[in-house]
Amino acid sequence: MTVYYTLTFMLLASEMATFCVLVAPLPYAVRKRLFRFLSESPVVAKFAYGLKIAFIFVAVLFIDALQRMWRVTAEADIAKNNGGAIHDARAETSFAARKFYAQRNTYLTGFCLFLSLVLTRTFYILLDLIHSQEEYAKLKQDTAKTSRDQISSSEQGKQIAELKKKLGEAEAKARDYDILKKQAQQNQAEYDRLATEYNAKTGAVSDKRKD
Template identity: 75%
Template sequence: MTIYYSLTFMLLISEMVTFCVIVAPLPHAVRKRFFRFLSESPLVAKLAYGVKIAFIFVAILFVDAFQRMLRVTAEADVAKGGGAGMQDVRTETNFASRKFYSQRNTYLTGFCLFLSLVLTRTFYILLDLVHTQEEYAKLKQETAKSSRGQIASQDQAKQVEELKKKLAAAEEKTRDYDIVKKQAEQNAKEYDRLASELNAVNGDLSDKRKD
């Protein structure tokens, strides 16, 4: 295997490891920190830029390997059709090995490109999931605070209603007291009037007795 296909194989292994790491069942706090580091770190951004350039070369290798596979397959078919060229075992082995290597390189580069697309899409889906979970947690906290505020406001409303009832009862008692007070004053005035009249009558009787 040549050096560039060896590097492609190493890139494929790194993609597989990265995919296993990001889809692993990590705790929410660890996953949030990990994805925040991957999405906000400048070092990761530079590394991702270099990997994108590497994938451009992998795409070129894929096109070259695919064309070579088609060419080797066509040459093998022509050789089989001729019949005379395929009598030699070395020639047949040479065609078989060339076909195998061309297919291997095609599948290697193709699967590397395909896994890069899957890895990128999976990363952004999980990143959106982390953001959605954060927004859900914030919304849940705000809802809990608002519900507590509503409960507190309901309690305050109940207290206000109770105070209004107590105030109304106190006002009724005050009105009853005023009524009783007025009645007492009227009774006192009436008593004074009757006492004055009684005193006047008693005074007249005493004057008549003296006469």
């Protein structure tokens, strides 16, 4: 295996390891810190930029390996159509090796590119999930705070209603007291009037008797 295909295999292995880390059942706090570091770190951003360039070269290798595989397959088809069987063992082994290497390189680079797409999509899906969980937690806190405020408002409303009720009772008692006071004054005035009339009549009768 040449150097660039060896590097491609190492890149594929690192992608598989990264994918396993991303989908591992990590605690929420650890996952949140990990994804925040991966999405906000400038070092990771530079590394991701370098990986994009590397994947461009992998795509070029994939196209080259695909062309080689098609060429080997076409040569095999031509040999079969011409009816010429390969009797030389070395030639047959060389042809089989070329076909194997072409297929291996095609699958290696193809899986590397495919896994890069899957890894990128998985990363952004999990990042959106973490953001949704954060928004849900904030919304839950706001809802709890609003509920507490509503409970406090309802308690204040109850206190105000009780105070209004007590004030109404006090005003009713004050009105009853005023009514009783007026009645007492009227009774006192009526009593004074009757007493005055009685005294006046009694005095008049006694004067007539004296006469």
